[in-house]
Amino acid sequence: MHSFDFSTIVDRTDSLSVKYAPDAIRSICNNAQAMPFWVADMDFSVPPSVSQALAGQVSHGVLGYPYFTNLRQNFCYWSAKRHAWDISLNRIAIGPGMLTSLALMVELFSSPDTTIIIPMPAYKPFVKMAQALKRPWTEWPLEYDEISHRFSFDLEKLESLLKANPSSLLLFCSPHNPTGHVSSDYELDTIASLAKKYNTMVLSDEIHADLTYPSTVHIPFDVAARRQGCRAVTCMAPSKSFNISGEHYCGVVCTDAEDCKAFIDRMQTLFLGPSLLSSVTASAAYAEGYEWLMQLTEYLEHNALHIASFLRDNHTGLHAVVPSASFIGLIDCTEIFERVRKDASRFPRLYDPATSREGGLLSRFFGQRAGIALNDGSWFGSGYDHFVRFNFGTSRQKIDQALENISKAISML
Numbered sequence: 001m002h003s004f005d006f007s008t009i010v011d012r013t014d015s016l017s018v019k020y021a022p023d024a025i026r027s028i029c030n031n032a033q034a035m036p037f038w039v040a041d042m043d044f045s046v047p048p049s050v051s052q053a054l055a056g057q058v059s060h061g062v063l064g065y066p067y068f069t070n071l072r073q074n075f076c077y078w079s080a081k082r083h084a085w086d087i088s089l090n091r092i093a094i095g096p097g098m099l100t101s102l103a104l105m106v107e108l109f110s111s112p113d114t115t116i117i118i119p120m121p122a123y124k125p126f127v128k129m130a131q132a133l134k135r136p137w138t139e140w141p142l143e144y145d146e147i148s149h150r151f152s153f154d155l156e157k158l159e160s161l162l163k164a165n166p167s168s169l170l171l172f173c174s175p176h177n178p179t180g181h182v183s184s185d186y187e188l189d190t191i192a193s194l195a196k197k198y199n200t201m202v203l204s205d206e207i208h209a210d211l212t213y214p215s216t217v218h219i220p221f222d223v224a225a226r227r228q229g230c231r232a233v234t235c236m237a238p239s240k241s242f243n244i245s246g247e248h249y250c251g252v253v254c255t256d257a258e259d260c261k262a263f264i265d266r267m268q269t270l271f272l273g274p275s276l277l278s279s280v281t282a283s284a285a286y287a288e289g290y291e292w293l294m295q296l297t298e299y300l301e302h303n304a305l306h307i308a309s310f311l312r313d314n315h316t317g318l319h320a321v322v323p324s325a326s327f328i329g330l331i332d333c334t335e336i337f338e339r340v341r342k343d344a345s346r347f348p349r350l351y352d353p354a355t356s357r358e359g360g361l362l363s364r365f366f367g368q369r370a371g372i373a374l375n376d377g378s379w380f381g382s383g384y385d386h387f388v389r390f391n392f393g394t395s396r397q398k399i400d401q402a403l404e405n406i407s408k409a410i411s412m413l
């Protein structure tokens, strides 16, 4: 069996990467030179099959209008192989990026008075999407267990929200960004049956699903929705899985073939669709990327556990919220928060919000005092400012450097 390399550090400076752009880094942590552990892409090279397919297309020299006949079949093949999920072709559409596809469906499947329900903390564009499309929206806060440092869905709270807002639209995220929570069969069935009971459609963003760790199983929402008879759209993409997020692409699966047709019609109206190179990369990844992905998920799970044990064993006072999928994890910083606040009042210039508008107190602390750029918890909603989000989709060597810096910075507080 071929062994893939996730340890070699790839130099991403000057590679048109937002994660490594000094101005963008400054905007979240106030230190343009900080090592980046933020934006959700990984530092690994793409699978060899993907780079070969891209090189083949580019070396041809002409990048004209594409014509593909098998994109839905490729998605089908992948879904069955990775998630044991069998889908008939008439329920699948291929969209541009995840966010474009979701925004298009929010517009298509809701009206201006439909309430959008958003699990919190949330990937910020979910909230921006509801606001930009001028839909009323409401928060569905996840439950947080401060002892185990784990999040889970509060199903009673969902029922009370649906009772108050029947015929709404749930913008679900599974596995959940930023908590890394992978939903159980029971949670999915309950959500689907409540959605049916209260006539609510579910749009499920499953962009992190392929990256579920070997110790866990991800169940597509579509499976529960069909069991319970609720109307849903489940979206997956190869972008996070194979580190090709610059090439927007999305598989859209509707419980109802009519919804799939409506989505395709709407894309045609707007002249939207996946591009040539995004389709080449996605096809190669789905056709030949399985073994690479399996090794990657092992590496990521190890990283997640390594971070948690380092923070615990070194008495940092920080607690990792250990995810069950993907390469991003929250860190609970409650125990150091007051000390950081005091540091900020003594050295206000270091924590200047005017030069780091996308950040918060903690991301500025880590940026200035540890030289590492993390997303501040406040980016994911109010009430989460005691957390930061750490992107550990990188080599263990870099992670160790970041952890050492964190530990030293805290000992100076």
Ligand SMILES: Cc1ncc(COP(=O)(O)O)c(C=O)c1O
Residues within 6 Å of the ligand: 040, 096, 097, 098, 099, 100, 123, 173, 177, 205, 207, 237, 239, 245, 248, 249, 250
């Ligand atoms: C939950 C979630 N949805 C969507 C996206 C973005 O997807 P796309 O770039 O395909 O629009 C991200 C990226 O971080 C994400 O985490």
